[in-house]
Amino acid sequence: MPRRLFFAPIFAAAIGCSSSESGTLQIVTGGESDTFSRTPAPVKLEVDAVDSSGQKQTLATASLPATTVDLGSVDQSSEGIIQVTGKDADGNSLVYGQSVPIQFGSLDGVTLPIFVQRTGEFARMPGPFSADTRAAPTLALVSGRYLFIGGGGDSSLSTTAQLYDFASYKPLAPPLSLPRVPESVVFVGTVAWLIDKSGATSFDVSQGTQADVTAPSGGSFGDVAGGATVVGSDGSQYLVGATRPTGTPTNAVLVIDPTGTPSWATLTGSRLGAAATWVDGRGLVVAGGSDQAGGVEILSSGTTAGVALAYPPDASTGSGAATLDGEHVLLAGGTTPMGQDAGVRSIDLTCNMQCAPAAWAMLPAPLPLGQAQVFTSDPATALLVGDDPSGMTRAYRLTATTVTEVATKVAHSGARGIVSPLGSVVIFGGASEIESFVPYVR
Numbered sequence: 001m002p003r004r005l006f007f008a009p010i011f012a013a014a015i016g017c018s019s020s021e022s023g024t025l026q027i028v029t030g031g032e033s034d035t036f037s038r039t040p041a042p043v044k045l046e047v048d049a050v051d052s053s054g055q056k057q058t059l060a061t062a063s064l065p066a067t068t069v070d071l072g073s074v075d076q077s078s079e080g081i082i083q084v085t086g087k088d089a090d091g092n093s094l095v096y097g098q099s100v101p102i103q104f105g106s107l108d109g110v111t112l113p114i115f116v117q118r119t120g121e122f123a124r125m126p127g128p129f130s131a132d133t134r135a136a137p138t139l140a141l142v143s144g145r146y147l148f149i150g151g152g153g154d155s156s157l158s159t160t161a162q163l164y165d166f167a168s169y170k171p172l173a174p175p176l177s178l179p180r181v182p183e184s185v186v187f188v189g190t191v192a193w194l195i196d197k198s199g200a201t202s203f204d205v206s207q208g209t210q211a212d213v214t215a216p217s218g219g220s221f222g223d224v225a226g227g228a229t230v231v232g233s234d235g236s237q238y239l240v241g242a243t244r245p246t247g248t249p250t251n252a253v254l255v256i257d258p259t260g261t262p263s264w265a266t267l268t269g270s271r272l273g274a275a276a277t278w279v280d281g282r283g284l285v286v287a288g289g290s291d292q293a294g295g296v297e298i299l300s301s302g303t304t305a306g307v308a309l310a311y312p313p314d315a316s317t318g319s320g321a322a323t324l325d326g327e328h329v330l331l332a333g334g335t336t337p338m339g340q341d342a343g344v345r346s347i348d349l350t351c352n353m354q355c356a357p358a359a360w361a362m363l364p365a366p367l368p369l370g371q372a373q374v375f376t377s378d379p380a381t382a383l384l385v386g387d388d389p390s391g392m393t394r395a396y397r398l399t400a401t402t403v404t405e406v407a408t409k410v411a412h413s414g415a416r417g418i419v420s421p422l423g424s425v426v427i428f429g430g431a432s433e434i435e436s437f438v439p440y441v442r
Contacts, residue, residue, distance in 0.1 A: 001370075004229060013211060014039050015339065017033060017235060020252070022070060022071045022072050022073055022107065022108070022260070022282075023073070023107035023108060023109060023110040023111065023112055023148075024068050024069070024070060024071060024110070024111045025047060025060075025068060025069040025070075025071055025082070025084065025111075025112050025114060026068050026111050026112065026113045026114070027045075027066070027067050027068070027069070027084065027097075027114060027116055028114065028115050028116070028126055028169065029036070029116060029117065029118070029123070029407065030115055030121070030123060030124050030125045030126040030127075030436075031116070031124025031125070031128070031433065032117065032123045032124060032282045032409070033115070033273055034117070034308060035086075035095060035117060035123070036064055036065065036086065036095065036371065038118070039093075040088050040092075040094060040348075041064075041088070042087055042088055042094045042095050043064055043087070043088055043089050044061055044062065044063050044064060044086070044087055045060075045061065045062045045064060045066060045069060045084060045085070045086055045087075045095075046058060046060075046061050046084070046085045046087065046226050047059045047060045047061070047069055047082065048082070048083045048085070049074050049075075049078075049081075049082055049083075049104060050080045050081050050083055051075070051078045051079065051080035051104075052078070052079050052080050052101075052242065054354055054432070056083075057074065057075075057192055059071050059072045059073075059074055059275070060072045063175075064086070064321070067255060068111075069084075069259060071107060071112070074104045074107065075104060076103075076104050076105030076107075076108070077104075077105065078103075078104050078105050079101060079102065079104065080101065080102070080104065081098050081099050081101055081102070082098065082099040082112065082114060083096070083097075083098045083099075084096065084097045084098070084114050084116050084235060085441060086116065089431045091426055093119060093135055093440070093441040094118060094119060095116050095117065095119065095153065096113045096116060096117065096119050096438050096441045097115050097116030097117060097422070097438075098114065098422050098423055099112065099114055099167070099422070100144065100145050100166050100167050101144060101155070101421070101423045110261055113168070113169060115169055115422070116434070117424075117438060119438050119440045119441050120397070120405075120438075120440045121406060121410045121437065121441065122395070122406060122407070122409055122427075122435045122436065122437050122441060123216070123409065123436050123437075124389075124409050124410065124433045124434070124435055124436075125167075125169060125426070125433070125434045125435065125436050126169035126170065127164070127169050127434075128432045128433045128434070129432045129433075130161060130170055130431060130432070131303065131432070132149070132157055132162055132175070132433050133154075133431055134149070134151075134152030134153065134154045134157045134158065134429065134430075135152055135153050135154065135190065135391075135413050135414030135415075135417055135429050135430040136151075136152050136153045136371075136414040136416065136429060137149045137150065137152040137414075137428060137429050138151035138152070138182050138183070138184065138185050138416075139416050139417075139418045139428065140185045140186075140187050140192070140193065140418070141418065141420075141421065142163065142187055142192075143189070143190060144242060144421050145165065145166055145167055145421055146163045146164060146165055146166065146172075147162075147163065147164040147166065147418070147420065147426065147434070148161060148162075148163060148185065148187070148192065148205070149161060149162040149163075149164065149428055150162075150178060150181075150182050150183075150192075150194070151181055151182045151185075151375055152186060152308065152414075153184060153414065157345065158181045159177065159178055159181055159219075160175040160176060160177055160178060161175060161176040161178050161205075162175050162176075162317075163176065163205065163313045164423050164434060166420055166422055167378065173306055174221060174373065176208075178203065178206060178366050179194065179203055179210045179301050180194040180195075180196055180199075180200070180201040180203075180351025181194075181196060181238065182194040182195060182196065183195060183196045183197065183225040183226040183244075183394070184196075184224065184225055184226060184227055184228070184229060184239055184244075185229065186229050186237050186239055186254075186256055186305040188256065188260035189258075189260075190200065190204055190205050190261070191204045191205075191324050192204075192205055193213055193256075195221050195224070195225050195239070196221070197221075197222045197224050197225045197226075197247075198221075198222065199212070199213070199215075199221050199391045200212075200213040200215070200221045201213060206300070215390045216260070216262045216263050216264060218263075218264040219252050219254070219264040221254075222255075223241050223250050223252035223255055224239045224241035224244075224250065224252050224254045225241070225244070225247075225251070226241070226244030226245070226246065226247055227239050227240045227241040227242065227243045227244045227250075228240055228243040228244075228266045228276060228338075230276050230277060230278050230284055231278065232283070232284070232301060233278065233280050234258060234268070234301065235254045235257075235258035235413060236255060236256065236257050236258060236301065237255070238253055238254070238255055238256075238276070238278075238284050238299070239253065239254040239255075240253050240264075240274070240276045240284070240286060241252050241253065241254075242270070242271035242272065242274040242276070242289055243273070243274050243276050243286075243287060243289075244265060244272065244273070245273065245317070245318060245334065245370070245371060246412030247268075248269035248274075249289070250270050250272070251266045251267040251268070251269060251271070251292065251306075252264060252265075252266060252267075252272070253265040253266065253267065253268045253284070253306075254321060254404040263304070263305070264304070265299055265303065265304045265305065266304065266305055266306065267286055267293070267297060267299065267306040268293055268294060268295070268297050268305075268306050268307070269290055269292055269293025269294070270290065270293070271286070271288070271289030271290045271293060272289050272317065273285050273288070273289045273316075273318050273334070273371075274287060274288050274289030274290070274317075275287050275288050275289070275319040275320055275321035275331055275334070276321055277321040277322050277323055277329060279298075279323050279326060279329060279349065280323075280326060281326050281335070282298055282300065282304075282326070282349055283299050283300040283301050283303075283434060284298065284299040284300075284306075285297075285298055285321065285328070285329050285344045285347070285361060286298075286299070286306065286350065287311075287314060287319070287321060287331055287347060288314040288315070288316045288317065288319055288331070288334065288342075289314070289315075289316075289317055290313055290315065291313050291315035291337070291369060293308070293311050293313060294308030294309060294310075294311055294312075294313065294350075295311030295313055295314035295355075295357075296308070296311040296329075296347050296355075297309060297316055297320070298349070299356070305401075309351055309355060310351060310353050310354060310355045311347070311355045311356070312349075312356070314357075315336070315337050316334045316336050316337075316342035317334055317335060317370075318334040318335055318337060318342075318369070318370040318371055318372055318386070319331050319332060319333050319334030319335065319342050319372055320332055320333050320334070320372035320373040320374035320384060320385075321374060322374040322375055322376040322382060323421065324346060324376055325379045327349050327350050328348055328349065328379070329346065329347040329349065330344070330345075330346050330347075330360060330382055330398075331344070331345050331374070332344040332345075332360075332372060332374045332382065332384045333344070333368075333370075333372025333373075333374070333384055333386045333388075334368075334369070334370070334372050335367040335368045335369075335370060339368065340368060341368040341369070342368070343359065344359070344360045344384075344398055344403065345357035345358060345359055345360055346358050346360045360398070360400055367388045367389065367394065368388075369384065369386030369387060369388060369394060370386060370387045370388075370389075371385060371386055371387045371414075371416075372385065372386035373385050373386065373416070373417045375388030375417065375419060375425045376397075377439035378401055378439075380399055381397070381398070381399055381440075382397075382398040382399075383395060383396070383397060383406070383425055383435070383437060383439070384396045384397075384398055384403075385415070385417045385427060387413075387414060387423075391413050391414060392411065392430075392431065393408065393411075393412035393414065393415035393430065394411070395408060395427075403442065406437070408427070408435055409433070409435060410431045410433055410435070411428065411430070411431065412428075412430040413428055413430030413431075413433070414429045414430050415427040415428060415429030415431075416428065416429050417423045420436065422436070423438070424436045424437060425437045425438075
């Protein structure tokens with residue numbers, strides 16, 4: 001019999017059974033005991049509610065030390081997030097955390113835990129895994145609340161998957177048994193498409209049910225297995241075979257529209273180890289991974305073929321890509337064919353003749369990083385995560401002029417990152433802890 005998972009609504013047990021007009025915030029710091037005590041130390045907390053339209057309301061302030069805060073009153077018909085900011089005497093933000101999106105009315109009489117951490121650095125989240133330290137995992141988000149951790153290089157673990165709950169800050173137990181070890185994964189609701197070179201299986205992580213998936217005509221799952229999934233702003237997903245680190249170069253892109261209907265698109269040339277990201281108003285941007293195809297191309301939303309920009313071929317592999325703004329993409333990490341660091345460079349998507357990447361950070365990362373990922377917090381700041389030549393995970397904070405290493409709290413090997421529902425970047429791999437990074441909060 002398949003095992004069923006129950007995806008409980010947040011705080012559902014308390015809704016409608018309390019006459020309290022407000023809830024209580026519980027501050028949790030995970031594996032870090034000095035979040036509030038280390039110099040410079042925050043002296044007060046500010047708690048804000050931010051609704052789905054971006055409107056912010058300050059609910060409470062509290063002097064430190066404090067482990068709980070009364071939330072005060074909030075529009076119970078609204079949805080949004082709760083933010084917590086720890087500030088010093090001069091108003092500088094040193095500590096930050098936020099909830100997953102919630103219905104504010106569900107806070108009545110409830111104690112809401114929120115994980116907070118020092119900004120500009122990594123912190124260990126609550127609820128580490130007891131025995132799962134798989135390297136090179138396949139990560140995905142489920143229902144805007146859970147982290148899916150599957151695959152990886154450990155054969156004793158790769159047939160299982162973990163789900164970590166960003167609302168309760170703990171793994172769901174026991175781990176899921178998977179019908180297929182995913183080299184790539186795409187989620188449609190709670191249904192995962194587990195994809196490897198030989199095919200695909202749909203697996204509902206909330207029900208434990210499974211079924212074979214037939215590839216749409218025009219391609220096979222083997223053409224994209226091992227590639228990264230890029231999510232568009234309209235909810236479409238692009239499984240980009242050209243981003244896979246090993247195997248045969250490919251130009252295939254599996255496109256899954258917001259209804260879960262798959263189709264194929266193609267790039268202008270076959271690539272291996274390319275970088276890819278989504279840019280609002282332009283579409284899927286793919287760069288590098290070939291000494292013959294154009295250095296950069298765009299697959300616009302609703303089209304089936306990429307269009308090359310006027311950039312020369314770029315044979316670097318393993319770089320990460322992230323959007324800086326509507327006209328520029330940041331590429332960082334990766335290696336040249338000679339095994340050297342490919343550098344930190346920006347791509348101007350408006351260039352139409354004799355284009356070339358522009359050096360963004362004048363100093364390269366100290367070591368070449370493979371399997372790099374880049375996460376931008378604003379057009380001038382980014383986080384670079386990747387594997388050094390020994391396989392250990394390294395992270396760097398990038399600006400337009402500097403590269404600064406950011407230490408993880410524990411050693412990781414083959415860690416992979418993803419933007420969490422909490423607005424942070426989280427990494428997992430080669431250690432039992434999930435580590436979280438939030439940029440400096442202004």
